[in-house]
Amino acid sequence: MRLRHLLLPLLAAPLLTACVNDGATYEIDNSREHVLSLIREQPYFWDSKVNLFFVVSRMPSCMRRHSLGVGTEKTKVEVYQVPSGAFIIKAGKKMYATETQTCESWAKMDSEPAEGMGTLMGTFRLKKGELVFVKEEPADKPAAEE
Numbered sequence: 001m002r003l004r005h006l007l008l009p010l011l012a013a014p015l016l017t018a019c020v021n022d023g024a025t026y027e028i029d030n031s032r033e034h035v036l037s038l039i040r041e042q043p044y045f046w047d048s049k050v051n052l053f054f055v056v057s058r059m060p061s062c063m064r065r066h067s068l069g070v071g072t073e074k075t076k077v078e079v080y081q082v083p084s085g086a087f088i089i090k091a092g093k094k095m096y097a098t099e100t101q102t103c104e105s106w107a108k109m110d111s112e113p114a115e116g117m118g119t120l121m122g123t124f125r126l127k128k129g130e131l132v133f134v135k136e137e138p139a140d141k142p143a144a145e146e
Helices: 002-016
Strands: 021-027 034-041 049-058 062-072 077-081 087-091 094-098 106-109 119-127 130-135
Touching: 021 119, 021 130, 034 062, 034 130, 049 087, 049 094, 062 087, 062 094
Parallel strands: none
Antiparallel strands: 021 034, 034 049, 049 062, 077 087, 077 119, 087 094, 094 106, 119 130
């Protein structure tokens, strides 16, 4: 009977490791105090759905966590910056507007703004099984010298 109590947790351990609970960060202006972060939480290992949360932070002034709703482990989240300095977050087909002055604004958008999405700053996505933020390279980047 004692052996069964020892083996049961060991057999269940691989099932629990399948859960996703990770995050990645975009450092605005290469500052650790001014960031946008994506957090993914998978409550049940048998369900492919993950809860997506977005953290807007400009320390020490503000930090807020907002829900992006439900996605999958492979949902890409794009970050755009508009000329006013605000950000548009696109997760799948859902879009939200936010800012980092007070970190409080979080508005769901029904459609793309008439003035456009702004500049694509980068994308949160899986790379070799790990969630990372991949910065967008400027289109007018000069060719590498030989």
